Amino acid sequence: MSKRKIAYIINPHSGIGKKNIIEGEIEHFTNKDEVDYQIIYTEYAGHAHEISASLRDKVDIVVAVGGDGTVNEVGRGLIGSQTALGIIPCGSGNGLARELDIPLRSQHAIEIINESITKQIDVIKIGDSYSLNVAGIGFDAYISHKFAKVKTRGPLQYMNLIAREYPKYKSREYVLDIDSHIFQRKAFFISFANSTQWGNNVHIAPGAMMDDGLIDVCIVSEFPNYAIPTLLVQLLSQNIDANKYDEIIKAKEIDLCNKRAMLGHADGEPIRIPPHAKVSILPLALKVVVPSNDFFESVRFAPAEDIKKFIQQTIPLQNIQDIHNRVINNIQDIPNIVKDNLQDIPNIVRKNIQNTFGLGSNKDDKEEK
Ligand SMILES: [Mg+2]
Numbered sequence: 001m002s003k004r005k006i007a008y009i010i011n012p013h014s015g016i017g018k019k020n021i022i023e024g025e026i027e028h029f030t031n032k033d034e035v036d037y038q039i040i041y042t043e044y045a046g047h048a049h050e051i052s053a054s055l056r057d058k059v060d061i062v063v064a065v066g067g068d069g070t071v072n073e074v075g076r077g078l079i080g081s082q083t084a085l086g087i088i089p090c091g092s093g094n095g096l097a098r099e100l101d102i103p104l105r106s107q108h109a110i111e112i113i114n115e116s117i118t119k120q121i122d123v124i125k126i127g128d129s130y131s132l133n134v135a136g137i138g139f140d141a142y143i144s145h146k147f148a149k150v151k152t153r154g155p156l157q158y159m160n161l162i163a164r165e166y167p168k169y170k171s172r173e174y175v176l177d178i179d180s181h182i183f184q185r186k187a188f189f190i191s192f193a194n195s196t197q198w199g200n201n202v203h204i205a206p207g208a209m210m211d212d213g214l215i216d217v218c219i220v221s222e223f224p225n226y227a228i229p230t231l232l233v234q235l236l237s238q239n240i241d242a243n244k245y246d247e248i249i250k251a252k253e254i255d256l257c258n259k260r261a262m263l264g265h266a267d268g269e270p271i272r273i274p275p276h277a278k279v280s281i282l283p284l285a286l287k288v289v290v291p292s293n294d295f296f297e298s299v300r301f302a303p304a305e306d307i308k309k310f311i312q313q314t315i316p317l318q319n320i321q322d323i324h325n326r327v328i329n330n331i332q333d334i335p336n337i338v339k340d341n342l343q344d345i346p347n348i349v350r351k352n353i354q355n356t357f358g359l360g361s362n363k364d365d366k367e368e369k
Pocket of ligand 1: 210212
């Protein structure tokens with residue numbers, strides 16, 4: 001049997017700094033008996049898309065190693081091809097990875113790539129852009145445009161930006177033709193959801209399915225400030241659909257009919273949308289690599305079973321009373337140990353400071369001897 005061909009595309013700049021070690025992990029955990037792999041680093045924005053488009057139908061899997069932006073770039077290069085999108089999530093949101101149950105621990109993500117189980121998912125087309133996860137207009141799009149200009153990008157900077165921009169932001173009027181029904185709304189934002197979540201388990205469309213050929217349109221109307229805590233809790237607890245400021249409509253096609261061009265986002269990446277634009281769905285247009293049904297049993301639960309068996313086999317029952325006694329005795333000893341160590345701490349700290357800054361005191365050295 002010929003080996004599967006897999007290309008890993010690593011974005012060295014996205015998300016949190018895991019990239020230095022990721023190449024070693026790929027080398028270590030790849031099943032080389034069954035897989036031939038190559039690693040390519042991206043060098044500029046849009047490069048991941050160029051590479052993946054050039055590899056479509058030439059390799060079995062192209063793996064995006066990066067955040068949601070990299071996943072979007074790689075994925076849209078593969079739409080309609082036989083080549084599957086794999087993900088090693090290294091971003092701050094990891095929306096699609098979370099939705100597909102791909103573990104954030106890279107070792108397990110690589111093991112899933114080794115197994116190469118795939119399924120087909122829908123893709124959303126918004127204007128000229130593609131979204132695999134969630135696209136939108138309104139406040140979240142506005143934030144994605146601002147965030148693209150921030151130099152240091154992380155969850156903290158993202159939350160800061162939201163806190164700073166929220167008081168200034170005004171809800172806008174939108175006209176949408178959703179499957180031939182006209183909706184006119186003053187909305188804070190409107191999301192077009194393929195998956196249930198933006199990322200970080202913030203669920204904008206709890207009932208969305210990525211293989212039903214439908215877009216979950218989530219219209220969040222202008223709301224008073226006192227509604228914010230409830231909205232946030234509901235976003236995190238997967239029941240935003242119960243909020244009175246939120247409408248969710250399942251749709252096949254949406255026409256945006258607005259007076260002005262709009263700021264938009266596709267999977268968190270800023271895009272521009274003309275006043276009249278279509279949002280449509282490409283049913284089952286993308287192959288993605290997903291965990292097998294028993295992956296988590298073999299990875300997560302087997303070690304726990306092994307440990308239980310090990311304990312049962314190695315500790316005879318009569319010793320358990322011993323262990324219990326030793327634990328009890330040790331617990332009684334703990335306050336003394338803590339007390340003794342606490343007295344030492346000022347000395348240890350002082351010595352460490354002296355050593356670190358080269359302030360060694362002869363007096364202390366003498367005392368120690
Ligand atoms: Mg759907």
